[in-house]
Amino acid sequence: MGNIFSISLSLDTIITRCWDCAARQASYICNLEDNLHALKNEVEELKAIMRDLTSRVRAAEHEQQLKRLPQVDLWLQRADCVVTDADQLIVQSPQHVEKLRMGGCCSRHPRSTHKLGKQIARILQEVKHLKENGDFSDVACKPPIPSATKRPSEPTVGLESNFNQVWNCLQKEQVGIIGIYGLGGVGKTTLLNQINNKFHDMSHDYHVIWAVASQDRPIKKVQDQIAERIGLLAEGLKSIEEKAEDIFNVLCKKKFALLLDDIWEWFDLTRAGVPLPTQENGSKIIFTTRRLDVCCQMQPNMDNNIRVECLPPGEAFKLFEEKVGSETLRMHPDICKLAEAVVAECAGLPLALITIGRAMASKKTPREWEYATEVLRQSTASVLPGVGKEMYPKLKFSYDCLPDERFRSCFLYCSLYPEDYLIEEDELVDCWIGEGLLDEHTNLSNARNQGHFIIGSLIDACLLGKGPINVDVKMHDVIRDMALWIAGESEKEKFFAKSGVQLKEQPKAKKWEEVTRMSLMENQIENLTEILECPNLQTLFLGRNDLKVIMDDFFNFMPMLRVLDLSHNKKLEEFPVGIAKLVSLEHLNLSWTGIKKLPVELKTLAKLKYLNLEWTVDLERIPQQLISSFSKLQVLKMEGCGFGCLVLEEMEHLQYLNVLTLTFTCASELEKASRFNKFFSCAIEHVSLLGFRDSRSLNIMALAKLQNLCTLRLLSCMDLEEVKIERNIVEGAGCFHSLRYVTVDKCNHLKDVSWVTFAPHLEQLYILECQGLEEIISEEKLGEVAELKGNSNLFSKLERLALYHLHKLSTIYCHPLPFPQLLEVCIMECPMLKKLPLNSNSAKGQRLIIEGEEGWWKDVGWEDESTKIAFLPTFKPLIL
Template structure:
């Protein structure tokens, strides 16, 4: 009995601890089919549960719900177990089968059976953790939140549709919307937000965030997370936040709208899935940014989809102004005229129109409107609109964002220079000369580097929408009215962040001595300037510009003596015939321009200006004498411009060239020559390059070859303007030579003038093609060349913008039919913006066939009685030209079909009575 008592616990121990495990493992070997069958049954049940939950989720998403986090985790686990079960079943079926469909591999049976039992237990466990239907879903946040929009939105439909097209059909995942401050970028972005948030909810998420001037990565991430309903911790670093955002969005369709971006935003650091090409809207992950700087688009590699918002046209401007002011008020005949002019002065800038309209909305008396118009016309815009409190601080952010004080000062000086004529555009080179004259571009020994710095600043200002292209040429720029008023407001309110200065740009004050006496810079421009103070003391005056006035023909005695600090003096385009000798007292003067004045000589005292660096005398047609030794005394001179100084004789030219050789700092010269010896010497002047060359009245010259024999490659590449005038025997102009160096060309030549070459028959190119040699030529003027037959070569010039062809009796057609066959595959005039054809009495045809004018804006035809047809492709895809001519000529034109005439009729402008086709008249008409 005692032994039985001892054996019972031992037997129990053996059975429980040893036999049961052995039995279980033996069971794995003996029952693989049963275990796999049980697993398959459990897996089917699990699969049904998964499908039920997925259907519930799909139905819920239609109702604006989404699965809870624990449901997503359960589904992921269940799918993993179900896949494992399927794998075990497949392995069981794939065993090596022998007699009676049994496998003799005990070890294989054992492993499969054991795995099946384990996975079945996992299925039972996960089924216990499955959720009830009510616990599966939670309400989704809306796709995006609608944002309030201004009541008056005008002129944005085109841009809105363009953005929609880029989002839904474009190949890239990032779009840039650019424009100056107040142009409507934010309003456009909000419209996009509202459209895709409610009207067309094709995205899973639409997020709108505003960045602003100070970019804060954490704030951007938190704004995005907030729009997604995603919780981020503030204590984590940017990388952790980015990972959370990325993991949430990587499989989602989303539209991210980023407003007011001032610098590059690294989307990867934010956590935005980015960089892949989208194939359709169904898998779209798109980012849209707004910015005032094209630089931001470039740095974010937005190249294809950049949409630039331009100012409203006149019709849209007037429509918006009426809506803001009130339609009934603008219907008043006493107010309507003033209202239209005030609206126009806003320059199509929506924000300026709205602020001005709101300021004028309460004014009911016509006298108030007339006074407001006077203020606007006198460049006192902010006194009308109250813009110094609302508009200007917004626009000033663009000014503050410029990279340096130098660029900011360049911006302000351009505004001051053009203040009296804001509608005028400027050639870039003239603007650069202003900045050079003020010492803003440095004094690098390589003056070409100085020019390149100037061009770079112009592009920076354009990309910041503080300057804009004028439309008359790539290198002509202007400033928007409101931006100009912003600049003057910055100076007037001492907010430029630099030395506080007082500027005089107001015509109403230009005769007041007390205003002059306290001014730092004075800018007076145009025929409105009729008088100047008879006497005044200007001890602080640094800049004085009195330009383009026919009424200023002399200066009072002692006028310049009281301007000891003056370092910039611009007297161009006035009627002064003699420079007062007291100019020698301006010992600080560094820049002096007397261009386009009727002066006949320079005073001896000019040689006392030992600090003078820039002397511009271009187109001083009556200048005959520069005192002996005067130029040699100007030791600091860097640039001398004597281009088109017609009355300088051969003897004087030779003497001047010898004096210039002694000026070791001279780097840039424009000159006029009348003999071959002077032409060769000036082209080979040491240290300096020739940026402008006028060859005139050169006796005995029958053929002129412009080649390395005259201009070495190192000199040729700097030439910017070339003029050939009054060379009576010249028959041929040959550019290049037979064995020419392939690197020789005139890449920077922008202006070519051929005038009164009465024997000229042809312009030829040897060893080089026109499009290679003259790749940068923009302006051509050919007149009074009566034997010239063809100028077909101009169609090869890729950058040509302006053509003037007048008084050439032998010209029958601009592009001959034989040459046209060769050119038919080319886009002959890709950039041509204006063409003037006055007094071509034998001109029969401009061109026929397939030559196009895609950029033409102005065409003037006068005194061409044989020209009965206009080119078929005159109306280009990118612009519709204005056509100036006589009414009689227009009505006598022959047309291929009625539609051609009707399509061009709205663009015809009759030349004014008394028009004779002179060059000044033509240029005035083309600027109309």
Template sequence: MDYLGPVVQVILFLWAPVSRQIGYLKHLNDNITKLTNETKELKCNRDDIQANVEAATTVGKTRIRQVDNWLLEVSDIETEVDSIRLEFEQMRTCLNGCCTDHLSRYKLGKRVAKMNKDVQNLKGKGGFDRVAVSPLRPKVLEMQTSLPRGQQNTSEKTLEDIWQCLHDEENSMMCVCGMGGIGKTTLMKAVNNRLIGTHEFDVVIWVTVSKDLNLGSIQEKIGNILGMEFRSNEEKRDRLFARLKNVRYLLILDDLWEAFNLDQVGIPKPDKQNRCKVVITTRSIAVCNAMGADMQIKVKTLTREEAWNLFYERCGDVVLSPDIRPVAEKVVEECGGLPLAIKTVGRAMHRKDKKELWENALRALKGSSPEVPGMEREVFLPLKLSYDYLGEDSIKLCFLYCSLFPVNYDIEIDELVTCWVMEEGFIENVNNLEEASNKAHGILERIKDACLLEEGSRGNEYVRMHDLVHDLAVWITSLSSSSSASNSRVLALSAEGLLQPPEEKMWGGFGRISLMHNKIKHLQITPNCPNLISLFLNDNYQLHTIHSSFFELMPKLQILDLSNTCIESLPMSLSLLVNLHALILRYCRDLVEVPPLGQLKELQLLDLSFSGIKKFPQGIASLGKLKRLDLSYFNAFAAVPPNVISRLSNLEDLRMLVLGHMSEAILGEVVSLRRLTSLSISVSGLNGFIAHDMLHWSWSDLRRFKIQVGGNFIFKGCDKQMNICGCDSFPHGIEELIKHAKFLRFEKCKVLTRLSQLVGDSKSLRWLQIKDFNGLKCIIDWREVGDDGLQCLEELDLHTLPKLEKLFDGSVPRPHTSLRQLRKIKVEECPKLRCLFSSNMVEHLNQLEELSVIGCDRMEEIIEGVLPDNALLKLHVLQLRRLPKLSSICSQQPSLASLEKIRINMCPKLKKLPLLWSGIQEIQGKIEGEREWWEGLQWEDDNTKSIYAGIYSERRRPI
């Protein structure tokens, strides 16, 4: 019986496959039912996935290939299942007819069993985490933009500037700044599109930031561009950093209002090594600085021709009509070259062919009115964002104050700051005029940084408002017309060509009125102005009479400016202005007298400079709150009574520069003013300083001073300066006064042989001018110079010193900081000078940039001895004129590596030029001189001559 075990095992082994085959026949009906149910579930999964795919494709995504393959497999299985079910139904029909085909039933059962497994496997594959992805983004995404024809000259030049900066390896972060609507974004879109098809960056990322800074939003935008999805906020920074750290990217942050740290977002810092770049567009220069921009490019307004071309493009041929064109040109002028305004107005006036409509638009623009369709929404409101971002109300008030001045007017900064300081509520939390002025200058920079003020056409001592910004300020002030705070309302009619003042009924509702720069001759009215704070009547050059009761109904007036008018007298009602803070009568040359001022107890500023007043006003000594008194070039200065200045104990700023000379007795009163921080005075000599012990006065406490001793008035733009003219002696102790000056000028003095006796210990002196100093033989004797004396000197100007034999005497002690900041030396008409510097002295002139030697008849050599290595590395300009005996610059041919321009005139014996840098052949027109001199030069070889010839330009006559 032992043989039965293997037999059973064989039978069992064979039974499993036989049983499976039998099951295909036996369980066919059940398997068909199961297949039907499984297929229904598969179809439901398919429908859900297709719905997700459709939702993703509507937002620009593309379904992944796995989903495509799965859907194809589902489709194939559906077809196969339908075929099986059809065959099963046919078989069931045949069985009802008693036709049994067991072989066909067996084959079908086997197919159904396999299909059940396939359906179950396919259902398992359908559990996708995501069904679609964002399409692959090109390196540079094209942006819709164009530079209109009217902008090609200005904007394409700026575009080229941006392009060049972008390709300068020294610039990793750059800033494109300018007022709203000037075209910053348009320019950067053009830069973006120019990069299409290039391989300069692996990716260009454009992020529009706008006013409300949201770092999370910036991260999301960058992530979307890079095709990244974040599961949580915490991972954004690290994942962005990991993605970008090995990528050369260009990040454009458009319309940035607030600085932030790139590291906070996850942006690797751009530098020379990774060659990445960040470009910011902003209205705020402060944002540029805070972001650490390497380069700032300011976008300019369009020229008149460019503005007209752009306007014509938007408006059409209607503007060429002879009736309309003159008005249209004025309309364009009112847009101030701002592309946004030009486009907005152009669109509004498109095909308008009635002259009346154009004149109405011009009226609205001149009146800063938003009547022109689109102006308020598309121009004023975007510009107002810059105003809103100024922050504190006091800064906004200071900005709006500028609308009192005429359009396109250079506003003197000192004048503007004075007005701000004198108005209550503008400059708060300060202790004195100095602090108030400093704070006002800080506010001014904030407004300039917001591109709401720009540098004036007359230099950095002035600012001006762009036309549209001026209109914005007027528009903002007009919004308060229904406000109860009537002292915030402004009536600005400056430079309107007015011959008469506004009617009395117009004055009452305003807090500030500006009628400056008009042609008003008479003020024969008595306006009721209960809330008037500031009144500007200045620069009405024909104004000569004011009604006796004109000031009677102005109880709150704080600032009154009548400067540059022809008034001959002021009415007694002026004395009623008991709240007046500032009375400005500058350049009132026809003004003979003023009423008593003793009642103006709140007066802080009184400016009588350049006025024609012949009798010193009564009551000034009673003005206990007076902080600034300007009597410069005051016609009645000689009539200043004694013990008046000394009683003004709160004076901080006293200005008494006069034609002729001030009584030295007043110096004694000046000494008593303990709060003084700014002083301008003229004296005939230095004896007054000795008599009143002013040489040891607290000069270090003065923030500014201008002191004229004898002679004429020549002042430089710095805060501490002194002119000494015609002095035959310098009293002991004068050095104590002189050492505080930053600008020092001597003229027509005879006593000293060495100037270092006076200035050797000065640590503040920056500019030194000496002219007609007959006895001077040497400027600096190093034995008379302190260890840190003359350490700040930047410019040395010597003129007409007939006995000067040398600039510097002795050896410079080591270590020594003297003259280390000297940038410019000019020596003219010093006939005894034979040589300018010793080789030892040159070593200490490592900051020298300009050297001019003119009219020194005995000058033979500029540098005596051998020029040290690496000397004069910063010398850019060398000018030698009228030096008949000059034979060499140095005993050896010097190498001046940084020299950019050489001017030679009337130096017939100079036969060799200094050796210049190796790339000089790439520079054109940098050596100037007469042709005869040039042709007589001696050269090392023909190659050197040909190189220098490429940068020579003939100067036909002496400069």
């Protein structure tokens, strides 16, 4: 019995349950019509609720940028399904209702009618349930903030090394702030986009914030962007300080990376509420700017300030081809060659390559391309589509942000020089002074300092670039074109700049009377035989032509001319007497001309402050009392001119003379000059010792008295055997404290140049073709002066060292030196020089380049293995 399982139910219970089941089945059929009517009404009400809720959700999503709540989304999805099902039942129901009316509850098809009735009853309950739960007070909320948001970015060319440099910097714990700087349109924002998208595509623990500064109220604008990115509600009535507090309270709890684009001045992170990055918080700030000085103000470590350079030729052409289309370049065999010329004129600036590439995309004939090449060479590219209206205005922001009109005028002045021209800084500043662009100063030194300060500011703004050596600057071709475009649009500055465009004849112009500055330098003009009526002309550059003849009346109608440059016209032998009409002239440059005599009419130039006669080797006559008649003269340059020492007596009358350059050809001339103490000790900046025949020894004291001597050249002193070092030069105040540049050329009997140790601020040393030179610094000679023995300060300011054709040179110095400022060493044809005065601590932190022949480099011996490892990467083969 234990294996038998039995269920016992009463008969009444079974009957009751069967009755209830049958009753329910019958109710689905009998109540079908009523339920159907109720369903229609309930569904309409549910649809109304859905419409209202959907409208609220869309408003929250589109207008408030919120994200719908998951429960609201789920309700809407379920309601949509239920309404769909209900609509289908309502469509199917009429035939069943008709059959019910004919047969009553005893339908001929009870199974199908019962199924429909059951479905309607179920859907009706679902509709009622959805209605009861469809009342939402909130339909959306703030979306979760992603760690980084992707930014639109086109494929880039040539930014890979910059990207790697920035990204490697970001990985360093000690680096908190990174600056990216460079010319407008060079790709800084594109690079920052790449950094942002790298964050987006990888896993990390940074909260990445992108913000763009503005010239107008940059802190407020950046605060608003940061607040939006970190989920703070926009409250326009709050002050900068209140917003800063809110931002700080959020960011100090996060590890963030702030990508700050396009700042124009020092940005006060603390005032904006941004916590400063530290190793403890691990946060980073990467910013872009066009100004190097802004980089240094934001953080002074230059290793963390990364310059974005223009593209090299190959990558420049690749970018240009992408924009112009390879099909266009293949339309005609000549187009590709012409395209290379167009690309060259863009000088690697991506903005120019992109803009001009797009402008030329529809140009299918060589003639159109020849025209484009010509207008680019003539600096009139604004006629091309997009250049004058799109490209130049973008670049002009850098110009607009210069401190004042003086800086802007000085910048525009640089566009008078030809493309790719290395502009000597001192020459440029002297022209600015002559034009009256600088402040009135009590002395020339202060005026020059202001000029160099402006040059530095233009370099910081990436509107000028440094030349290969520190004495020159250059202007990017596209920036120069932009400057000429600005001058062309200006009412005050009217330029006529046709420099370096291969002119063979004097050019024509429609409105000479409007021109304020004219440059025809670096052409092939031979004759100036037509009078130019230029009543407002202030600067005229005619240098580096083939001038032979300038008619006497050429200068008759230039009453306002202040700066005249005729330099480097070797065929110009006679100077027009008509120059006497230039009553406003302050700056006259006749250097490297073939002038044989100066006209006495020059005496009328009462305002002359600058006269350059350097290397006028054919000059035979200077009228007596001519030099002394220039009573306001401040700068007199006569290096390489045989008359310098002959007019020393006249110079005594020039009470404003500040700068003098001279050449001495023998010891007696040097001795004579030493008697003119005022000029000899204070005014002389540049000296050449040329020839020095019959002088085997030079007393260094004769030169040490020159307090402001900046440049010294020993040229072809074939008999000179030694420069004597005397003890009293060390004990006195006679050291070369101002000497920066030394050249020794063709001094075949010199064994060493140990005397340069008396120039503690020497920056550049060039020694060429001294066949007997054995060492640069002799330890034995230094030992004769006890104060110099063991001097570790040798060459502490040296930046460049060039040694050419020194066949007996075996030693620079016998011990390693620190060389804290050394940037470049160039050694050519010095076969005996097998060791450099370097160790692993030399030139530390500097980006040193050592140029030389590959065979010589392989034979160089090193202090130790660590020195060899340190300097092997610095070598650059010399291209002969």
